[in-house]
Amino acid sequence: MAYTIEITDETIIFEINRPTIHNAINAEVMEGFKQFINQIKTNNSLKIGVITGAGEKSFCSGGDLSVFHQLKTEKESYRMLSETAKVLYEVATLPIPIIALINGTAVGGGCEIATLCDYRLVKKDAKCGFIQGKLAITSGWGGGTYLLEKGMRHDHALQMLTEAVPYPSDHLLAIGWATEVFEGEKLDALQKFIEKMIVPHATVLQAYKMQAIRKWEQTKLYDRIMEEVAACSILWEQEIHHDAVNTFLKNKKV
């Protein structure tokens, strides 16, 4: 199974389970996200949602390049990117706080998923970044739009997108992307982080999340994400992108 979903008391944890390829996202993982969404929407007693990755190395390395590299044209990539972005928008706008429990590397689409969450708890030795620029594309699942929406300094956010490198955790904290940096077991860090916020009734947590969601609806966040998707699809079709992915996939076989 490419993912697991576990409910403990009032917390639901979605874990991407493809550690041998750094928890890269494929269609099965996306089905898992749909299950996660459904469970939260149909269980009013849940207070906190958590997204994490299996193993010690990675949170998520983005789209599974061996699968997505088969998509060549603007139209083909737009279909995949928009379908994924739509599901991820549902995750971002879930009615309870969502925490990215970043147990290791989060790059590409993995960094986008972390960014759309309400909180990012980052393991001390983890590195995270929008490395899509190295593949001659931009973020294509809404991540750039979420980043510019999350209250970080504009220059720090734009720098993170354009430098296209993974940053160490102390820098992620300094620029305001990481909520907290933790050492040790991820579940211990999670428990410590949520111990106060889990005390109020679920309806209180939901009411506060709705305040953020209303703002996003009024500022047409979804439409802006779809514009990001469309712009990424145009870049995706270019030879330079396919060459960069080829290089990555070839290197791994050496």
Ligand SMILES: CC[C@@H](C(=O)O)C(=O)SCCNC(=O)CCNC(=O)[C@H](O)C(C)(C)COP(=O)(O)OP(=O)(O)OC[C@H]1O[C@@H](n2cnc3c(N)ncnc32)[C@H](O)[C@@H]1OP(=O)(O)O
């Ligand atoms: C498609 C949407 C788009 C978006 O909108 O954002 C994207 O997400 S584009 C994808 C962006 N992601 C990447 O470019 C990440 C690529 N991976 C890496 O840079 C590195 O693998 C790593 C995550 C930094 C880890 O490096 P390292 O510790 O040196 O491990 P390896 O590179 O040897 O990886 C082991 C194994 O895993 C395979 N792998 C890793 N990431 C992916 C991926 N995203 N898709 C497919 N496969 C991936 C890697 O190829 C190795 O395979 P083997 O050589 O067969 O063992």
